[in-house]
Every structure is written in C-alpha cells, then in structure tokens.
C-alpha cells in the first residue's frame with residue numbers, strides 16, 4: 289500500500305474507504321441522520337478576478353458594445369449564470385485584490401485613473417468596471433457578492449470606507465459619495481475577504497504578521513447598520529500549509545472572524561502543467577491525484593480548527609480551487625486562458641463531492657474562475673459563448689444546495705495507474721427541502737465502468753430521475769465551432785433489485801440522481 293493510500297485511510301470518516309481489492313461493484317449504505325449538516329449553497333460559489341479576459345472582454349464588454357449587454361455586462365453570461373443558480377461571486381481578486389484601490393473605480397467613468405495590472409500580463413486597465421458595476425451585476429444575477437479587500441497595499445481607512453460606501457444607509461461621507469454616484473440604497477454586502485494569499489502575492493507576510501494585521505483591520509470593520517452581520521474571511525493557507533491555519537486560529541480571537549480560507553489548485557507540477565486538451569493518461573491520473581488531495585487538506589485543516597474552535601463557529605472556505613494547465617497556444621501567458629475537457633468535469637464532480645461530505649466545516653467555495661480564466665464555466669470569443677463541461681457539472685449538482693447531507697458508507701474500488709491508486713468512484717448525497725433525495729456519483733476511472741448498489745431501506749424512494757455527463761474521449765471539450773460535444777443527457781441505467789438501486793457508471797462519467 290503506498291503512502292497516499294495509507295494517509296487517506298487514517299483520515300477516513302463516513303464517506304468512503306479504500307479496499308485493497310480491485311472490484312467493479314460497490315455497495316453503498318446511506319446513513320441519514322437528523323444531526324447531519326446542511327450543505328451550504330455557497331459551496332457552489334464562483335470567482336471573477338481582473339485577470340485576462342474574465343472581467344474585461346469577458347463579463348464586461350462596455351455599454352457601447354454590439355453584444356447585447358446590461359450596463360456593459362453580457363446578457364448571455366448573466367442568463368447562463370442565473371440558469372446554474374450561482375449563489376455568490378468573489379471579486380476583484382485574487383492577487384489583483386491587494387493592488388486594487390476601490391475609489392479608482394467609482395464616479396464618472398471618463399474621469400477614472402488607469403491602473404497597470406502588475407500580476408496578470410502587465411496590461412493597463414481603465415477602471416471602467418468598478419464597485420457599482422460589480423454589485424449591480426450581483427443584483428442582476430440574484431447572487432451574493434463576496435468582496436476581497438486590499439490588505440497588502442491598502443490602508444485600514446480605505447478598507448473601512450469601502451464598507452461604509454456599500455453598506456451604510458444613513459448620512460456619512462462614503463454613503464453620501466455613493467448617492468452622488470447614482471446609488472441611493474446600500475447593497476448590504478455581507479462577505480468580505482481581508483486580503484488574498486497574504487503569504488504570497490498579498491504581501492509575502494508571515495502568518496504571525498498577517499494575523500496581527502488581520503486583527504487591526506477586522507477591528508475597524510462595521511456593517512454600519514449595527515446588525516454586526518459581516519462575514520470576515522481571513523486569507524488562508526495554500527494546500528498543506530497547516531502552520532498558517534494553526535497560527536491564524538491561535539492568534540485571531542473568535543469575535544473577530546467568521547471564516548478561514550484555503551486555496552488549492554489541481555496542478556500536476558508548476559513547471560510542467562500539461563496541455564488543457566492534449567494530455568496523456570498519466571497526466572490525467574496525476575491531475576486526479578492532485579484533485580483528490582483536497583480531501584486530505586480539508587481533513588487536516590479542519591482537525592487544526594477543531595482544536596481551537598470545537599463548536600465549529602469558524603468556517604473553512606475554499607475560495608479558490610480548480611484545474612490549472614498551460615495556457616492555450618498563442619494566448620497571453622499572463623491571461624491564464626485554458627480549454628475545459630471531461631478531465632475538468634471529473635475534477636469538478638469529485639471536488640464538489642468532497643466539499644459536500646465536509647459540509648460541517650466547509651461552508652463556501654469558489655471555483656477559479658467564472659469566465660475565460662482557469663477552470664472556467666463559460667468561454668467567450670467575440671460574440672460567441674460556450675458552456676464548458678464544468679458548467680454542466682455545477683448545474684447538475686445544484687440540487688445539493690442547502691439540502692441536508694446524507695452520509696454514505698462504502699468501500700471504493702481502486703483506479704490504478706503506474707502502480708499508484710486512487711478511489712475510482714466518489715459519491716455524495718443529500719435530502720432537499722423538496723423532500724427529494726439527491727445522489728451525485730463520479731467514476732474517474734477511464735478504463736472501466738463501475739456498478740454501484742445503493743441500499744434503499746433508509747431512503748424511502750421509488751422514483752428515479754437521473755442525468756449523466758460523459759463523452760467518447762477524456763479530451764473531449766466544447767469549442768466555438770462545436771459547442772455541444774459534451775452536454776448532459778438523461779440517464780436510464782438505474783434498476784431496482786433486492787432493495788437496492790443498481791447504477792452502472794460508465795468510465796469517466798458524472799451522474800446525478802434525484803429520487804422520491
């Protein structure tokens with residue numbers, strides 16, 4: 289047994305375990321419990337940074353564009369995101385956040401200063417997409433805004449004034465400025481990040497220095513309505529930097545913090561990320577190994593948080609995750625534009641199952657990024673727009689939002705490549721407020737199908753409706769000439785036999801079942 293498997297086995301709770309015996313039939317025992325946590329809808333959140341063509345040339349084409357738009361934002365993007373019921377949107381970064389000075393992006397657009405985007409391609413931006421544009425977009429999307437504030441190069445005053453600008457209903461300098469700029473009512477933004485990747489692009493700080501700075505900034509944050517409703521997120525660790533979480537949990541008093549973040553990207557090797565579309569079987573396996581590490585990271589960061597916060601008052605939020613590959617040939621390396629294949633659907637399905645199964649501590653997550661950057665759900669080219677395989681997974685999984693987790697017990701068969709193994713299947717289940725039982729199943733094994741037998745005795749269901757996302761090849765993707773190569777289809781291969789629902793999962797497929 290290799291180390292990966294050993295460490296996974298030692299961390300198991302109800303969810304899955306690895307058996308040493310390869311098999312292609314798996315029995316699953318649902319363990320519904322009144323004490324099981326709710327799967328926060330915010331686990332299905334998104335992230336839009338001033339990076340490449342995410343905002344400018346993606347979401348935002350400007351009011352004068354011939355592409356149909358609402359105040360400069362593409363109407364087709366708004367419609368697609370509403371269709372997937374996007375619960376929150378993080379903005380303006382990422383690394384960009386700690387260079388952003390919000391006052392540059394309000395008021396008369398023609399009078400706004402420019403900024404050079406130092407992290408992403410060195411391009412000059414005209415600040416035409418600012419606070420009003422973002423918050424009005426969130427209203428149009430019916431989604432909650434999550435603003436990442438500037439700790440790295442900003443000031444406490446600038447941060448506090450931003451909150452006053454967007455949240456204060458009374459008479460105050462910033463609320464008056466907001467009214468002068470055309471917005472009477474506050475937007476009441478709840479989610480605020482205090483910096484981003486403070487250990488790196490957010491200021492290269494030590495955990496000790498950042499936690500002191502965090503305390504200072506958090507002290508002057510108020511929602512300006514005396515409801516103390518702000519949700520303050522500390523810039524978190526990357527991957528397995530457990531010391532970062534330990535120091536934050538030790539140094540930041542509970543009254544000043546609602547959540548600690550975590551960033552983790554599925555990248556094979558920063559020096560050799562692989563092509564987004566032309567990858568080998570080995571590279572596919574390596575990407576899935578990397579994505580599966582999310583379970584270990586969450587488990588270990590949670591164990592640290594449990595020691596300081598046993599009543600789980602502070603949430604863990606994974607506010608950046610997704611696959612990261614080489615940019616598409618011929619595109620700006622600083623723009624992080626990559627295609628999206630069935631490999632990405634596998635990452636999304638497996639990662640969302642991990643988040644669901646950790647719903648007790650993980651209350652929010654943000655896929656990086658929404659449009660034209662990294663594991664995007666939408667790609668655009670001129671007036672054309674395509675939905676990626678990842679989009680379809682997110683939409684299929686929408687049934688889990690705010691549903692109650694149903695823990696599952698099973699032993700996953702192994703998916704083995706070059707002598708290393710991963711669990712071939714991943715599952716999560718929930719009971720929705722509509723009384724339907726939802727089960728999402730992923731088979732990451734690209735070599736064989738796996739049969740799953742879900743015991744029905746505790747589920748009280750007899751009608752099944754299911755959708756599948758799969759394709760002929762792992763490398764399949766949608767492009768601007770062929771936008772529907774990978775699309776969800778109805779899935780009929782569910783039989784009920786001996787008190788169990790028998791589901792045959794084809795190689796590299798995602799299936800979501802709704803039953804009542």
Ligand code: AHR
Pocket residue numbers: 337381382383384484485608656657662
């Ligand atoms: O999502 C791209 C970048 O990845 C973000 O700006 C940064 O936070 C992370 O390193």
